[in-house]
Amino acid sequence: MGWEMWLGVAAVAISAVALIIAMTVWSQQRRRRRLDPPAAVAEALAEETGQLIAFVANPSKPAVAALERTVRQVCAEADLPEPLWLETTIEDPGVGQTREALARGADVVVAVGGDGTVRAVAEGMVGTGKPMGLIPLGTGNLLARNLDLPIADPDEALRIVVAGADRVIDVGWARVLEFAEPDDGARAPASARTAAPGPDAGPATVHGTAGTAGTADTDQAPGASSEGSVAERDTRAAHIFLVIAGLGFDAAMVADADATLKAKVGWVAYFVAGIRHLHGRRLRAQIQLDDTPPVTAKLRTILVGNCGKLPGGITLLPDAVLDDGILDIAAIDTRGGVVGWAQLLGDVVMQGFGVRNDLPAKIGRIDHARAKRVRVRVEGGEQAQVDGDLLGRAVELEAWVEPGGLVVRTA
Numbered sequence: 001m002g003w004e005m006w007l008g009v010a011a012v013a014i015s016a017v018a019l020i021i022a023m024t025v026w027s028q029q030r031r032r033r034r035l036d037p038p039a040a041v042a043e044a045l046a047e048e049t050g051q052l053i054a055f056v057a058n059p060s061k062p063a064v065a066a067l068e069r070t071v072r073q074v075c076a077e078a079d080l081p082e083p084l085w086l087e088t089t090i091e092d093p094g095v096g097q098t099r100e101a102l103a104r105g106a107d108v109v110v111a112v113g114g115d116g117t118v119r120a121v122a123e124g125m126v127g128t129g130k131p132m133g134l135i136p137l138g139t140g141n142l143l144a145r146n147l148d149l150p151i152a153d154p155d156e157a158l159r160i161v162v163a164g165a166d167r168v169i170d171v172g173w174a175r176v177l178e179f180a181e182p183d184d185g186a187r188a189p190a191s192a193r194t195a196a197p198g199p200d201a202g203p204a205t206v207h208g209t210a211g212t213a214g215t216a217d218t219d220q221a222p223g224a225s226s227e228g229s230v231a232e233r234d235t236r237a238a239h240i241f242l243v244i245a246g247l248g249f250d251a252a253m254v255a256d257a258d259a260t261l262k263a264k265v266g267w268v269a270y271f272v273a274g275i276r277h278l279h280g281r282r283l284r285a286q287i288q289l290d291d292t293p294p295v296t297a298k299l300r301t302i303l304v305g306n307c308g309k310l311p312g313g314i315t316l317l318p319d320a321v322l323d324d325g326i327l328d329i330a331a332i333d334t335r336g337g338v339v340g341w342a343q344l345l346g347d348v349v350m351q352g353f354g355v356r357n358d359l360p361a362k363i364g365r366i367d368h369a370r371a372k373r374v375r376v377r378v379e380g381g382e383q384a385q386v387d388g389d390l391l392g393r394a395v396e397l398e399a400w401v402e403p404g405g406l407v408v409r410t411a
Contacts, residue, residue, distance in 0.1 A: 051081075052104075052108075053075065053080065053084070053106065053107065053110060054084035054085075054101030054104070054108070055071055055084065055086065055109075055110045055135075056086050056097045056109060056110065057087050057088065058087070058088045058093075058113030058117045058137070059088065061137040064113075067112065067158075068085055070154075070155065071085070071158065072085075075162075084101050086101060093120040094113075094123075095120050095123045096124075098121045098123070099124045102124070102125075108130065108131050108161065109125060110409075112135045113138060114137060114138020115140050115387045115389070116388070119240055119242065119387055123240050125407070126240070126406050129407060130407060131407040131409045132407065133157075133160070133164075134157065134161075134409070135158060135161065140311055141311075142242070142244070142310070142311075144157075145311070146243060147322075148411065149410065164410055166408070166409055167409075167410045168323060168404045169242075169405075169406050169408055170306055170403050171242060172240070172304065172306045172399055173238045173240060173241070173401075175235070175236075175237065175238045175397070176237075176397055177235055178235065178394070179235070179393060179394060179395065180382075180394065239386045239389070240386070241306065242306055242406075243307055243387050244307075245303070245304045245397075246302065246304070246385050247376055247383070247384045247394060248283050248299065248300055248301030248302060248382045249300045249332070251301075251382065251383035251385035251391075252383045254390060255383050282298045282333065283298065283379070283382060284298055285297055285298070285299055285376055286376070287329075287331070287376050288375045290371045290373055294375075297331060297333075298333060299331045299332060299333040300333050301332050302329065302330070302331050302332070302376055303317070303330045303332070304327050305329075306320065307320045307321070307322045316330055317368070319368065319370070325404070326372055327373075327399065327400070329374055330366050330367070335364070347364065373401075375398040376396070376398075377395060377396040380395070381394055381395040382394065384397050
């Protein structure tokens with residue numbers, strides 16, 4: 001046998017050994033994939049099975065029971081995994097349920113309820129990078145209005161949850177630095193970050209434990225929670241807001257709104273409550289924006305907003321944008337009793353159409369400013385609120401923005 005023949009035999013043998021080795025390696029890799037799929041395979045499987053959606057629902061809302069059946073039906077028809085359905089309680093208004101949902105692998109967590117439920121779910125979602133959906137069932141539905149989500153059509157809101165797009169928005173935080181004496185505060189509100197960072201802390205800050213509170217606007221049910229509760233006298237707690245925090249007339253109006261009337265006529269109950277405070281005292285406030293020197297002003301209320309649309313087509317902060325990394329401030333003042341308030345209401349309505357009344361010597365006026373941080377101090381203390389949840393009577397309040405802190409599911 002010549003050397004050419006020996007070379008051919010050697011080549012065949014080497015090829016056979018290589019084939020055997022390759023088959024062995026392939027078989028082992030295939031077995032490992034069955035036992036422990038790599039990340040790429042796991043992602044592919046997740047895409048095939050669809051997004052896991054969790055719903056954090058306020059059971060005090062009359063529409064919730066029927067909505068749960070619809071949710072399960074829609075997810076089944078869309079070939080989505082069986083949804084997670086978690087209900088809020090007085091002890092836990094939604095923060096704990098949200099964190100449980102994320103721990104169980106939820107891709108989207110949906111707030112089903114009013115503004116208090118939205119705040120609680122947002123508290124649990126901030127900084128996670130996962131989207132929060134909304135099915136608004138409350139009185140104000142403030143964030144839903146500013147995101148142009150349907151507020152009277154839960155089925156359409158559910159469709160957006162399943163097939164909508166995601167948007168990154170800012171969140172606001174407020175903290176009472178000093179409470180007035182005496183104070184009738186009871187429970188902490190739905191979303192409170194304890195031992196909270198200062199206003200210069202970035203989005204990566206670890207969020208603390210939420211305080212106890214409720215998340216129901218009106219119809220309180222056994223085991224359900226109650227939105228609009230009053231905060232504990234905790235000067236360390238930071239409270240999330242997505243729309244507007246306020247000190248003065250607006251918070252007093254929230255505090256006096258009748259729950260039964262809210263159940264019957266919705267947000268109009270707030271305006272009925274506001275009538276009682278038309279002749280209330282003007283506040284002497286010291287206001288500091290960012291690092292500028294503080295200024296003193298007399299006013300009825302000061303609003304710090306992440307966005308500016310309110311019920312009834314009212315736009316209090318026409319320049320506010322949800323994702324610009326800055327807060328918009330409105331200092332509102334009136335003189336002249338009902339006439340001043342009437343002029344002020346006209347100005348508010350007109351600025352919603354882009355028209356502003358800058359005439360001098362007005363008896364009702366709105367002064368606008370913008371800042372990343374604001375601190376307000378009022379003599380004697382006044383009611384403070386965040387998205388309709390009361391914080392108690394505050395002497396000094398600070399608020400700051402967390403840019404890009406939350407992802408929301410929109411149309």
